[in-house]
Amino acid sequence: MVREPLGEEAAAELSRMFKALSDPIRLRLLSLIASHEGGEACVCDLIGPFGVSQPTISHHLKVLREAGLVGSERRGTWVYYWVLPEALAKLSALLEIPAVSAKAPA
Template sequence: MSKQSLPLLDAGCCAPITEPLAEADAAQAATAFKALGDPVRLRLLSLIASRAGGEVCVCDLTAPFDLSGPTISHHLKVLRQAGLVDCERRGTWVYYWAIPERLGQLSALLDIPAAVAP
């Protein structure tokens, strides 16, 4: 999946939203939040993002779960489709890494300025 950005959030790192999201931007963000709404995917993302060196082999992502390899692969595919992680095949293994820009965009959506908060 290509790395796409939400145009309203390109004003700087973690800049708060200053105007409502466009319909397409909201749909794109909702896809990512939906992907994170599953506990397995949230744990997978945390395992990938917290890994020293910034990437992790899929072989190291199966042991922490009581799930089959195909199920883990499905969850990783959902994270990739949401643009939260990317991967690269190296021989027989696939290595995953988080996409910090995308995670920053989602974080900015939740950063409500204090002046707006009730």
């Protein structure tokens, strides 16, 4: 991000990922999935903690999935979700600012 200006296409793809993270419920969902035992969670584990309806949770999970941040699989009755670490690593690396090139914080 610091070395050279982001190209139009790269910015478009990255902004789609950040958009998926721009909702508090989706952030908490991601965190809940990532911190869940085994690194994955069933949808049924995710509908409790939030004050929204189950279809809304399903919608948010779809957004995370289409952004490439999580993977999902049906195993019998339940659907499981897990975080795709490569995607998060990509975003994390983008936001790393070499201390040298940044103006000193106020």
